[in-house]
Amino acid sequence: MSVLEVKNISKSFGETEVLKDVGFTLEKGEVIAIIGSSGSGKTTLLRCLNFLETPDGGQIIVNGETLFDASNRTLCSETDIRKNRLHFGLVFQSFNLFPQYTALGNVKLAGELLAKQRDDYKEQRRQILQDIEEKACELLRQVGLSDKMHLYPHQLSGGQQQRVAIARALALAPDVLCFDEPTSALDPELTGEVLKVIRSLAEKNTTMVIVTHEMQFARDVADKVVFMDDGVVVEAGTPEQVFGNPQQERTIRFLERYSEQ
């Protein structure tokens, strides 16, 4: 059973059709890279997966459970959407760390708030909070920021902030971790440290959807590559197929533009 099945997603903003019948599947531990030029609908697709946008059509199925079905809007209550979101983690292009919390605080916050709903929260409060803290410290260690965990976001470089954001997204152990151009807002010399962290996650078989402009990185890390243009999936396959032997005219032109740069 696939971890994630995305079927026939469509989405329009007013007159503009941003996504047309987009679909893909993802197995556990796989990494899928979504490439394409700006305005091709990649980010919107990711936002649909995280329920920041509601698709006009299609289905989103995680571990066999239908989380979203455009033809059945009973699944769209706010509580449902909040629960559905926990299946996904999202790392934003612009980090979006909470400025008034330290790196550690950013990683812990959602877990602490969620723990309050547990029945045993009152009796076990200490233990629960301690577990959350330990887990957060461990995640920050994994992204190489043990020594920075008590610093506030403005005291960190862009690359460090993005690594905190990755740890924060991992804190709730999502089934699928999504990245929306995670290095596009970074200075070139800082992209490496972030890509390294994502690479190490791939080695640990984290299931990920990565929207990126880093072609070499996509080629190295991804198990599947999807090329999108103008709201449709133009070509999908293994990195060898899409990068090495693209079939579609649009894919070839897109990749040529990139290799010229």
Next chain:
Amino acid sequence: MFQTVMASLNEGFLKTLEIFVLTLLGAFPLGLIICFGSTSQFRLLKYPVKLIVWCVRGTPLMLQLLIIYYGPGLILGNNWWGNGSSGRFTAAIVAFIINYACYFSEIYRGGIEGVPKGQYEAGQVLGMTKSQIFFKVIFLQVIKRIIPPMGNEIITLVKDTSLARVIAVYEIIWSGQAFIKSSGLIWPLFFTGVYYLLFSGILTLLLGRLEKKLEFFRV
């Protein structure tokens, strides 16, 4: 004589202080309510609220004091505010609260709208509820953003309290001016300035401290 003047000025200043404190206590929450109204998706609420804010911000506070105090008696033939100085005081407080709440509502709006959308979205994708996002993520950022403009308004209020004299609320300027007629002394009126300077000076220090307290993060 000096002691008589000081006693009288102190009494006037107490009135000034009362107007100041009661206005803030009323205008802080009312401003937030007006802010929710003027940013509401519901047009039947949004536009009337915006109209009121425009009227209040677009006319002098002095005029509003006069209308609020004399209006009910002259138009409805019924003076809500009651007789004597307590009636005038109540009317003045109501006018001040409405006026300042409208200004505050715009400051709140600016503060709330200034928080990037990404902050809400980051909270959402972490499964947080709307109220958790507001109180745990947005609120402190709004406070930090609004302290400087709020500080300006608060300092302005210190001085605006003197407008209450147009409906004969005996605040400090009234007290000072009374000595011109009664004893031919001008200095008590000038001396009221010292009260204002000290008061606004202390407030400036307090606001500066608050700003410093929130310097640990940046928005």
